[in-house]
Amino acid sequence: MKKSFVLLFSLVLSHLAFTQEALFNAADLKSPEINADKTVTFRFFAPKADSVFITGDFLPTMKVKSRFGLVDVPKPALMQKDAKGVWTFTSDALAPELYSYSFTVDGLRSIDPNNPFLNRDVATVTNIFIVGGPQADFYKVNDIPHGSVTRRWYDSPGLGIDRRVTIYTPPGYESSNATYPVLYLLHGAGGDEEAWIALGRTAQIMDNLIAQGKAKPMIVVMPNGNASQDAAPGEGNTGFYKPQFMAPRTMEGSYEAAFMDIVKFVEKSYRVNAKKESRAIAGLSMGGFHSMHISRFYPNTFDYVGLFSAAIMPREDATAKVYSNIDETLKVQKENGTKLYWIAIGKTDFLYQANVDFRKKLDGMGMKYEYVESEGGHIWRNWRVYLTQFVPKLFN
Amino acid sequence: MKKSFVLLFSLVLSHLAFTQEALFNAADLKSPEINADKTVTFRFFAPKADSVFITGDFLPTMKVKSRFGLVDVPKPALMQKDAKGVWTFTSDALAPELYSYSFTVDGLRSIDPNNPFLNRDVATVTNIFIVGGPQADFYKVNDIPHGSVTRRWYDSPGLGIDRRVTIYTPPGYESSNATYPVLYLLHGAGGDEEAWIALGRTAQIMDNLIAQGKAKPMIVVMPNGNASQDAAPGEGNTGFYKPQFMAPRTMEGSYEAAFMDIVKFVEKSYRVNAKKESRAIAGLSMGGFHSMHISRFYPNTFDYVGLFSAAIMPREDATAKVYSNIDETLKVQKENGTKLYWIAIGKTDFLYQANVDFRKKLDGMGMKYEYVESEGGHIWRNWRVYLTQFVPKLFN
Known part of the structure; x- marks a missing residue:
């Protein structure tokens, strides 16, 4: 036990914090993952869900009718489910920028539980990530x-x-x-x-x-x-x-x-x-x-x-x-x-x-x-x- | 239009921001609501969900087996669904404190979309609220x-x-x-x-x-x-x-x-x-x-x-x-x-x-x-x- 004190301490702490979540099978996934080719892969664990969409300001837009006429909004993209219940979506190669996104799980908006970086805009919190490169490098801590x-x-x-x-x-x-x-x-x-x-x-x-x-x-x-x-x-x-x-x-x-x-x-x-x-x-x-x-x-x-x-x-x-x-x-x-x-x-x-x-x-x-x-x-x-x-x- | 410029401006802005969410019928609910008797009511809109639980550090605990022996964790409480698809739970009267909570929707952890106040603890973000009173008043901005x-x-x-x-x-x-x-x-x-x-x-x-x-x-x-x-x-x-x-x-x-x-x-x-x-x-x-x-x-x-x-x-x-x-x-x-x-x-x-x-x-x-x-x-x-x-x- 002496040799592994730090490990044990870490295990106990993480266990205490995550016991509840473990009960509900939350998965520890990498999301978002910014790939070498500047595409970005998102992952979301939802084995029982019938549909999981991603929406974000990096997606192609669609026209939506509103009382102010037609407005452009990102077109949500359906994610693909694997046998383990992990839904995945990979974007096109993205230009350098700070982007935001959320998931829609059977019609309900959800943040990405694997990404703790959020911005609040008025009353809504949304996940963010940065694809590096010329303009976006101004937004990074260098x-x-x-x-x-x-x-x-x-x-x-x-x-x-x-x-x-x-x-x-x-x-x-x-x-x-x-x-x-x-x-x-x-x-x-x-x-x-x-x-x-x-x-x-x-x-x-x-x-x-x-x-x-x-x-x-x-x-x-x-x-x-x-x-x-x-x-x-x-x-x-x-x-x-x-x-x-x-x-x-x-x-x-x-x-x-x-x-x-x-x-x-x-x-x-x-x-x-x-x-x-x-x-x-x-x-x-x-x-x-x-x-x-x-x-x-x-x-x-x-x-x-x-x-x-x-x-x-x-x-x-x-x-x-x-x-x-x-x-x-x-x-x-x-x-x-x-x-x-x-x-x-x-x-x-x-x-x-x-x-x-x-x-x-x-x-x-x-x-x-x-x-x-x-x-x-x-x-x-x-x-x-x-x-x-x-x-x-x-x-x- | 002149008379209602501020209103119109507000409507356009809020419309632009919420268009996507409106597509998915997110409801504008009051949650959490701290009642006069210090009970707290939580509301969550999920018309298609089969079950919505709330878990939080104000709930009675239960013993859970773990590799470190029995540990106490809050016992999640099943919320009640109404005809409009709004799930509700009202707590017991709570002692003054800063509390945290989350929802579990068909097995998936979710934050409360009507509460923008969150704390990050390591990699997990959780909603918070304060029930006022002696000790908790130290935690308020007075x-x-x-x-x-x-x-x-x-x-x-x-x-x-x-x-x-x-x-x-x-x-x-x-x-x-x-x-x-x-x-x-x-x-x-x-x-x-x-x-x-x-x-x-x-x-x-x-x-x-x-x-x-x-x-x-x-x-x-x-x-x-x-x-x-x-x-x-x-x-x-x-x-x-x-x-x-x-x-x-x-x-x-x-x-x-x-x-x-x-x-x-x-x-x-x-x-x-x-x-x-x-x-x-x-x-x-x-x-x-x-x-x-x-x-x-x-x-x-x-x-x-x-x-x-x-x-x-x-x-x-x-x-x-x-x-x-x-x-x-x-x-x-x-x-x-x-x-x-x-x-x-x-x-x-x-x-x-x-x-x-x-x-x-x-x-x-x-x-x-x-x-x-x-x-x-x-x-x-x-x-x-x-x-x-x-x-x-x-x-x-």
Whole structure:
């Protein structure tokens, strides 16, 4: 027994933990397995199931009727069952990317019990994996210097509550005396201060861009954009509850008006260059809407603005002060000048036309911007790519 | 359309995300629902299933035969199906606690699709919920000042790699000039630098104890105790892979010998009182083993030692220098003196006898310690409780 203490200890522990599962014959399979030829094999043990489908964002799409017309969704693929009850599916060779997937077992959605890596998007958790290669290597943890990621709380007098925020500081921040520029990076509807760091792989993207000399070392501040929340679901005073797409008091102006609470907190708490030329603001979807409104409501504050698939539409219904005088404040922002006003959207995004209209408005008033049109729609894959494209343009 | 922009935006977004799931009739149910009488109702939509069981750590246990003898496991409870295909189970009234559970659908383990709150324990993700009340209120995020939680990387010359560490700093740390004491808090086999902060609710426990005046403000350092890992699975250079109970080079001495790399990093990087009287080390299971060995190998370094369900057994098989001269170094540690040597274990823990034997050794050499014997076994419920009991005794 002496010789095998570690083994015995391991056996007892694993036995205690898995006794229940062993009762139900859970199988220890390798899934997903990324093969040398970049195909990916998925395995799921379900001997009694009549059908197991896999669905994921790497599969061919199909058109589905919806109340908003035809939409593209991945076409679930039927997996093949072997004599032992293991269902298997192997994908085509996949391009480098971070992908997500789930199984559907006799009609019920299931995560992959052999893959503990999950992302939560609003209220749904989904398995993820990475196929390595050029763009996807930005999403990996590589053997390079790493920044720090801190969850901390700041006081927001404008919203009347303490609020949680996620902050990335670049490698070397703690041991340096330098001041740094700041990117404020805003999430979309249904997101929170965990969205960019998890789904967006912000820390990995920043570490890699900085290590490759493609981005200046900078601080990235990822606040919670839902004015009614102190923190992400489960991380705040409300406890555990099911997240929803639009929290109360969303997109009604309070958040934008109180945004300087965050800027003041950051500039008081970190060694930053507290100047317009060292401030950037960008966001996806609702966060793009927020970035557009905040940067023009405080029209001499940010030299860099990024609108990723921005939810920019006319808001004649909006009554908050922050939404009044949009054209006038945009004009002031234009006259004050920005070093970069960057707009990116996918060709099939449901907000495509809204962005066409917004660019027409900017063209009409002579406001300069850079424009990137990508494939695809309103998806995290695009937002990760936009971040890797936008960040190298900052603070040069 | 103008009036309902936010609603429309929300509908489109939620529709895009849930189209696939809608195809498979996933139901939007409230689960778990904590009722006023502290019973808890679970719901799961599975119209075609023949059986749905719930299992969780709040259920009565049953004896199951194993190669280690009879072990107690929760007895799965059959849920009841209604005409709409919704399976329901309501528990007895539950004592305040953080609980975990999963479903078993026709023999297959499933998480609760209506509950996005999950903990990963080694390779298994499990749903969690909290029933509020005295002890469990330490595990909640309450409306009190909050500390910060940072994931950062330190250089470990002793292990030859950069490694990730999770660090809690107390409320007010950033705006103060004070120095703070430090608790080094170590995880068990299969854990990593995410274990204490997630499964152990360390940030919530510390915030609540400090706000109630029951604990001194302190820094809590949660390192990765697996000498072969740079970081938790998925957070390091190895990428996504299935975690295992005992990583390579576990409990073979390297980690303990290189531990001062962590102490040096912390004392260089934070405003701490770098003295024995301001250092505590504690850990659960393998982390208790580590705490015992580190505190005697560096026998004049820690004034507070906590062994939670510690994996302390004779190690005649161990050849590393750190495991030689155990009795002699314990004697030196005793002579140098500690302010607190604290041992806690559950009555049904499989390490109970090993801890009896270890206490006999301490008694034999006249080394003083405090001893707490709790109900239950080798489970996170006990380790959270031990943390709330141990921390108030520190640095007084």
